[in-house]
Amino acid sequence: MAEAEEEEAREEDVDDGENGLRGGEEPEKAAAKGGDDDEEEKLDAGVGAEENDEKDSEDDSDDDSDDDSDDDSEEEEESGDEEPSDAEDLEGDEEEEEEEENTRKKKTQKKKKRKNKFIDDVADEDDDEDDRRKKKKKRAKGKDGKAVSRFIDDIADAAGSDDEEDEEGDEDEPIDDAEREALAREMDTRLHARVEQAQRIDAADDEELERMVKERYESRRYADAYDEEGQRRGPIVNEYVDQQSLHPTVRDPKLWMVAVKQGKEREVTICLMQKMINLQKTNKPPMKIMSVVTQDHLKGYVYVEAMRDDHVKKALQGLRHVYHMKPPKLVPLKEMVESISVAKKEVEVIRPDSWVRMRSGVYKADLAKVVEVNYGDNSCVVKILPRFDYQHLADKESGEAKNKPKPTVRPAARLFSETEAKNKNLSFERGKFDRTLNDRVDVLCGTHKIKDGYLLKRCALTTVKLTEAPSLDEIQKFAPGGDEEDDDFDDEEDDEDGGARRKKSTNNHINRLAKLTMNEKKASKSAAARFLVGDQVIVVEGDLRNLEGVIKRVDADGRVIVDPSHKDLTDPLPFNPEQLRKHFKVGSTVRVVHGAHEGASGMVVKVSDQIATVFSTSTNEEFSVFMRDLADDAEAATRVDRIGEYALHDLAMLDDGNVGVLTRVEKDVAFVLTNVGTLERPNVKACKLADFKRKMNSRNQTAQDGAMELIDVGSIVRINEGQLKDVNATVEHIYKGTIWVKARGVQRDGGIVCLRSRQCFVHGGQGTRQGGAIPGLTPAMQSAFTNAPKSPGHALIAQSMGLTAQMANASGGMYQQPAVQQRRPVIQQRMGRERADPMVGKLVTIRRGVYAGYKGKVVDCGPKTARVELQAQARTVTVNRDELGGGPGSTTTYGTAAPAAYGGYGYGQQPVDRYAAQTPAHTAATPAHGAGYATTPARDNAWNPTMTPGRDDAWGADEPAGAHAGSIAAEYGKNDKGGKKQLVPDGYDGDYLPGTVVKLMNGSQGVVKRVHGVGGSALDVQPGISNVKSGVEHFEKISRGARAETVAEENVELVVPLKGDDVIVVNGDERGEVAELVMVDGADGVLKIKSSNQEKNGEVIIVDMSRLARYFDDK
Amino acid sequence: MEGTCSGRYGFIVCITHIENVSEGIITDDGTARAKFAVEYDCVAYRPFKNEVLDAVVTQVNKFGFFAEAGPLQLFVSNSLVPDDVKYVTDENCYKSDDGQITIGVDCEVRVKIVGMRIDANDIFCIATIKEDYLGLIGYAEGDAAVGAV
Structure with missing residues (x-):
């Protein structure tokens, strides 16, 4: 904030208008305290925008010396008539401008209060004049050679000064007004009076002077109560009240916002001050503004303090850079304080050994180490890794540079290479003593000073900025560990073991460098802020040095509560963050929270002082980081690295249409192993979140291996080509013909390998699944994964996955054979589903539809449709399976099975089963059929979680029941008929009796209203509303208004009832019975029959759960 | 389950007895599969920290x-090698200065676990x-004399 205050003017009597008494009390008091006599004037050219002002240094300096001193950051303006010459003033101004950067605003003011005290018995106006005179007098004294102390107030904190200013305003205001008027009226007289006053003061006796001093000293003490280190020493309440009273009131001068050209705010401020001075000099009436303030953070505006806006306008008249068209805007009273407050900021000073970053130029953002600082001329010398463009330097030397375009590429940062310089014939002087650095350096091209390969660069302090603690990699550049470093850092520690000497000395350097960074307040502070609960720490300061512990919590005030890991110290202890350092033990799981490796997690394998070597488990690599950049990663178990929605090892499509697997995730970037690469040459792309298009799911994808075997996600494959030949790997993802596998022992890309599916052979396919040679999975598991038809539903899936052949085998008792024997020559198993379906390849006649009468060969088969290659026409058509008839010479009808044929099967709704049942070999539903299911080897693994034991039994069990099923269904139908429309076709023996609750394809549930169609193949289902109960959908009620829909029976499935539901027995002797499900005991349900038949009603029976369906009574 | 790994209990080597199979819950993903607990x-x-065990070297590189x-x-990181x-x-391979010890692929080593990373379905140890x-306890079979591979 730069503030130009013109109060000296007041002392000089010239400034009627500008007694903006601001600034205030405190500086004044300081003056009183420090000065031998009360020197009142304080200039205040002030303005210190940055917080770097050196405060205390100038406290007692002399006027005269100040005027001449360049270094003096506070410029004092003496605007007395006889004082500095015009020229001096101007010079002073310029200086001020320069100094602004480093100085803080200061104010000096006389205080009304003080005045009153000094001269009690005078009327206001006289008082004023007296006061002036007195001051004048003092000033004269100073000039006479008496020590005049000067106060440049060393700002305590900005907020404090604001308050002071306000206070000043408050108290002075009324008087200022009066004063102003008086002054305006009696300029001349005043001049006179002033002289008189001065004389009077001169003559004032010691006692009076003493009183004045005392008074000032007293007030100073109030100010002392706070400030300095921000510690409050006085009674807080009083202070608070005091501060309150300092706030501006309506009677105070207003604050006006004046629009000025951006970047010219300071200039305008200084111009105004100069204007004021000039007015004074020429004895013209002063401007009627009190002060001007500019805030660095407020671009394009300055604040002017004045009573009225025309005063402001007048004052600004003729000034450049001011937008005169825009009227000054009034700052509301409430916002006045905030508008000139400055956020308290820690003063950070660039010191030798600080780490800084360059702000601009070719070295922009480069890390540099400050070698020396000259605060006088605001410059420093930094040590930086040079970015020399030797060719360009050579051109420059030979004067050709002008003819050549300026190199646009930023040269790489590396140590200076003398050979390269010689190659280019650059002038190079070794060991030249440099006076400014007081050291011997090498000089390249006469300008670049080089030491130990680093460039010593002198630059302005403004072109560098302090940096946060740099990361290890950067610091390492400053400690290459070579011999040349050894003289740079004196090696206190002796390296014991010769072998590791070099490495160790490097580490020592780094550690030392690290310590340097740690010693800096900022570094330790920012590190402190990064303490997280659970971090392991070690105490590095105080009595408890070397105590280890775990952070329990971090308090709001920054204190850290630590649970010590010590057998005698059990209570949590509070520490300042500065006293602690993160300390991870070997083996800890950690995450990097800062620096180049941010986001990586791994385990600490080595700890040396502050540096930890971390082994990343995701990339299988080691790296070194500062311990302070680590955090505990206890939750690593559940945490996945992710970027947006894309997690490590996900399959994702990129913007360019390629698909890949994330193999590593860093801060903002993920590394994707794309399908562009091959086994030999993997293609890894670094992608930002924006480069991703969408996430892919490969769960249901399949691919074919080198032997045309089917590869699923999760299959184990043996790689058949390249370096990884014969390596076993697990398939993670499949996309078209590319598979991504995770191979043990592969270091690259976190073990993920991308290859074409044909470059491997699948283990555990049909051929090898009983081989058991697969690591990690037992034979049983493999069969469970790849084989094992689990339930009717699975049959469908299995079929679509090309396992129908197996199914057919499994479901057909006659074909039943040990799974081992299912190993067939590969050639037979070609082509996925074709081989699976016996119908494929058969000659058939289409019996219905547009292609009725055509003959053709079946080339493909789905659950309901088949693709037939027509003989008469050269094309392949899709037809429904039930439209197919046997081929010539074939007496079998496929899929067209007479409706009655279904009748024999209680579970006839599954097309595949139906189909199987109708193959010639299966024509008769034999008990063996059921047994076939039960004895499939895979199913024997009863513990296999993916299968359904309950169902299993049922399937075996319901077989015989099929025999009488028909009659019961018929009965049921009859019973229910009651003159109404027949609800069930005669002879229906399916499960879907009216009233059963079924689940539709879309997942919703409904109640079967009517069964119709051929053999009961169609159902009218009234959809309804269901809720989730006990983790499953539970049908609640029929949606009124919803119309019953007709669905094919294969598109619905029974809903498993819950305890307490009404159920209907759909199979077996009790078919059609409605009951309440009292209890579920494993695979059995305990039922209490609800029947109109008194005998039966209430009877408790036990029925296999698979024979039960939920029943919903619509009444 | 056999052959899988749960972060909580470790690797499941062999299932000895089925206690109970729950009622199935049909999954809602349209596949009509059911889940059984x-x-x-x-x-x-289940390995533990500080456990000492014998292992077979599968791969050697400069990191360990x-x-x-x-x-x-x-x-075993090279900083955890003597x-x-x-x-x-x-x-x-890793070789001692006196040439007595050579650790290469297939060698048997006795190691002590210093850190574990336990994922939902994998365990990895440092x-x-x-x-x-600790250290070498046997060479690869058929390679007794030299040990280097």
């Missing part, structure tokens, strides 16, 4: 070497041989 007893293999103890993968044992690039009584 099965209680079972099993033999599990990987070893397997059954289904468990271990990594100081006098160095990586020899040409032979891709181990050390930089302590007394």
Whole structure:
């Protein structure tokens, strides 16, 4: 904030208008305290925008010396008539401008209060004049050679000064007004009076002077109560009240916002001050503004303090850079304080050994180490890794540079290479003593000073900025560990073991460098802020040095509560963050929270002082980081690295249409192993979140291996080509013909390998699944994964996955054979589903539809449709399976099975089963059929979680029941008929009796209203509303208004009832019975029959759960 | 389940007894699959920190070497290898200065677990041989004399 205050003017009597008494009390008091006599004037050219002002240094300096001193950051303006010459003033101004950067605003003011005290018995106006005179007098004294102390107030904190200013305003205001008027009226007289006053003061006796001093000293003490280190020493309440009273009131001068050209705010401020001075000099009436303030953070505006806006306008008249068209805007009273407050900021000073970053130029953002600082001329010398463009330097030397375009590429940062310089014939002087650095350096091209390969660069302090603690990699550049470093850092520690000497000395350097960074307040502070609960720490300061512990919590005030890991110290202890350092033990799981490796997690394998070597488990690599950049990663178990929605090892499509697997995730970037690469040459792309298009799911994808075997996600494959030949790997993802596998022992890309599916052979396919040679999975598991038809539903899936052949085998008792024997020559198993379906390849006649009468060969088969290659026409058509008839010479009808044929099967709704049942070999539903299911080897693994034991039994069990099923269904139908429309076709023996609750394809549930169609193949289902109960959908009620829909029976499935539901027995002797499900005991349900038949009603029976369906009574 | 790994119980080596199979819950993903919660007893293999175990070296590189103890993968960083044992690039193995010890692929080593990373379905350990009584205990079969692979 730069503030130009013109109060000296007041002392000089010239400034009627500008007694903006601001600034205030405190500086004044300081003056009183420090000065031998009360020197009142304080200039205040002030303005210190940055917080770097050196405060205390100038406290007692002399006027005269100040005027001449360049270094003096506070410029004092003496605007007395006889004082500095015009020229001096101007010079002073310029200086001020320069100094602004480093100085803080200061104010000096006389205080009304003080005045009153000094001269009690005078009327206001006289008082004023007296006061002036007195001051004048003092000033004269100073000039006479008496020590005049000067106060440049060393700002305590900005907020404090604001308050002071306000206070000043408050108290002075009324008087200022009066004063102003008086002054305006009696300029001349005043001049006179002033002289008189001065004389009077001169003559004032010691006692009076003493009183004045005392008074000032007293007030100073109030100010002392706070400030300095921000510690409050006085009674807080009083202070608070005091501060309150300092706030501006309506009677105070207003604050006006004046629009000025951006970047010219300071200039305008200084111009105004100069204007004021000039007015004074020429004895013209002063401007009627009190002060001007500019805030660095407020671009394009300055604040002017004045009573009225025309005063402001007048004052600004003729000034450049001011937008005169825009009227000054009034700052509301409430916002006045905030508008000139400055956020308290820690003063950070660039010191030798600080780490800084360059702000601009070719070295922009480069890390540099400050070698020396000259605060006088605001410059420093930094040590930086040079970015020399030797060719360009050579051109420059030979004067050709002008003819050549300026190199646009930023040269790489590396140590200076003398050979390269010689190659280019650059002038190079070794060991030249440099006076400014007081050291011997090498000089390249006469300008670049080089030491130990680093460039010593002198630059302005403004072109560098302090940096946060740099990361290890950067610091390492400053400690290459070579011999040349050894003289740079004196090696206190002796390296014991010769072998590791070099490495160790490097580490020592780094550690030392690290310590340097740690010693800096900022570094330790920012590190402190990064303490997280659970971090392991070690105490590095105080009595408890070397105590280890775990952070329990971090308090709001920054204190850290630590649970010590010590057998005698059990209570949590509070520490300042500065006293602690993160300390991870070997083996800890950690995450990097800062620096180049941010986001990586791994385990600490080595700890040396502050540096930890971390082994990343995701990339299988080691790296070194500062311990302070680590955090505990206890939750690593559940945490996945992710970027947006894309997690490590996900399959994702990129913007360019390629698909890949994330193999590593860093801060903002993920590394994707794309399908562009091959086994030999993997293609890894670094992608930002924006480069991703969408996430892919490969769960249901399949691919074919080198032997045309089917590869699923999760299959184990043996790689058949390249370096990884014969390596076993697990398939993670499949996309078209590319598979991504995770191979043990592969270091690259976190073990993920991308290859074409044909470059491997699948283990555990049909051929090898009983081989058991697969690591990690037992034979049983493999069969469970790849084989094992689990339930009717699975049959469908299995079929679509090309396992129908197996199914057919499994479901057909006659074909039943040990799974081992299912190993067939590969050639037979070609082509996925074709081989699976016996119908494929058969000659058939289409019996219905547009292609009725055509003959053709079946080339493909789905659950309901088949693709037939027509003989008469050269094309392949899709037809429904039930439209197919046997081929010539074939007496079998496929899929067209007479409706009655279904009748024999209680579970006839599954097309595949139906189909199987109708193959010639299966024509008769034999008990063996059921047994076939039960004895499939895979199913024997009863513990296999993916299968359904309950169902299993049922399937075996319901077989015989099929025999009488028909009659019961018929009965049921009859019973229910009651003159109404027949609800069930005669002879229906399916499960879907009216009233059963079924689940539709879309997942919703409904109640079967009517069964119709051929053999009961169609159902009218009234959809309804269901809720989730006990983790499953539970049908609640029929949606009124919803119309019953007709669905094919294969598109619905029974809903498993819950305890307490009404159920209907759909199979077996009790078919059609409605009951309440009292209890579920494993695979059995305990039922209490609800029947109109008194005998039966209430009877408790036990029925296999698979024979039960939920029943919903619509009444 | 056999052959899988749960972060909580470790590797499931063998299932010995099925305690209970729950009622199935049909999954809602349109596949008509059902889930069953099965209680079972099993033999599990769960490594612990500071456990000493024997493992077979599977891979060697300059960062250290990987070893397997059954289904468990271990990594021994070169900073957890004794100081006098160095990586020899040409032979891709770790060799002691006196040439007595050579650790290459297929060697048996005795290691101590110093850190574990337990994921939902995997366990990975960092181990050390930089302590007394740890290190090489046998060479690869058929390679008894040299040990280098």
